[in-house]
Amino acid sequence: MSKQVPDKAYFVEMVYTHMGIIYKICNLYAAVDDREDLKQEIIYQLWKSYPTYRGDSKFQSWMYRVALNTAMLGLRARKMKYTRLSDHDLEIPEDPFENQDQEIRVRQLYRQISKLKDLDKTIIFLYLEQCSYDEIAEITGISTKNVSVRLVRIREKLRAKLHIQNTAP
């Protein structure tokens, strides 16, 4: 990959492969009406920052960083929409073959995460995406120890709200 001339086809392919990251971030940080805008903004910012991607870190990690920064600084800092996600914002497709309790729990998980402060939301999001503590620290710019301490607190809070027993390592 050339740093000077970004390979657009490769970039599009990589973004397409990891599109789920963008969907999840849009779902967490934007209300329904702003979601499409945020999706486009993230893709644009990824492309704009692409020449700085050195390839020494995982594309996925780099994508998390740019997408989260865009969601927080690009959209939220500009519009200052501290929207709490409503049931309408958390539409889950109807599926008669699935357990309804499960659906309710997923909705609750999203709602509880959306109520967290922005930094905590980012930390738990990256944790749920199974990023390592080091990766979370690198993306957010806070220390690994701080990530660890915060995660314990956030997970406890979420478990309490969702009435889940502690099964985590």
Next chain:
Amino acid sequence: MKKDELIHMWQEGNDRMFRDEKTDREMITQYLNEKTLKGNRNINFNLVFYGAIQVANIILLSMNLAGYMNNPAMVWVLISQIAFTIGILVFGMDIFYKFREINNYSDSLQNLIQKQLWFFRKPYEVWLVLASVSAIILMTNVNLYIDNDNGTYIINNKVMFVGVTLAAFLIIYGAQKMTSLLGLRRLKAYLADLQQGALDQSQRMERSRRQYFWLWVAVFIFLTASLVFGILIALR
């Protein structure tokens, strides 16, 4: 080792939530083209607008220099203004470059906010003053060009001249400062939020923002009215 139940719920929920999402490669490419063009247009407009003022200044200053060539005092005034304008032009280009740098979202969140804060506190503040001075230079040079009387420019009322110039500077600077202050205050609050892990400060900011907006509108109207009043008195 058993996987955290939260991770399990998250994965399962997302698999269901996004299974109907359809963003294909063509759509990504299309977004990219639309957004890239839009982004470039915004940057280009700012660059062209800022550059145009400086170029207009340099052209006017050169014309005035030719017109006031037989007035040694004016020659020195105009040469220093040309040097100053070229300096502002170079500094402005550097500011735009820095601005693009701080909007590169591939840095860590904390670093990014620190950089943005530094930019708005230091170079951008200087640029606000210089951009206002540029506008004043433009205004003054239009007058110098129109009122050139065989290389002589007479200021009939020095106090009024200084007053009007100062008021114009304050209005231009004030308007720019007010606009930038909103962004800076929001960023400061946001950084504090991230450091302290609380959103309260930003939410308070959002509430007070509207109050400040109307206060600034009132200040702007007052300053404009003062300027118009001053001009009317001068015309009598």
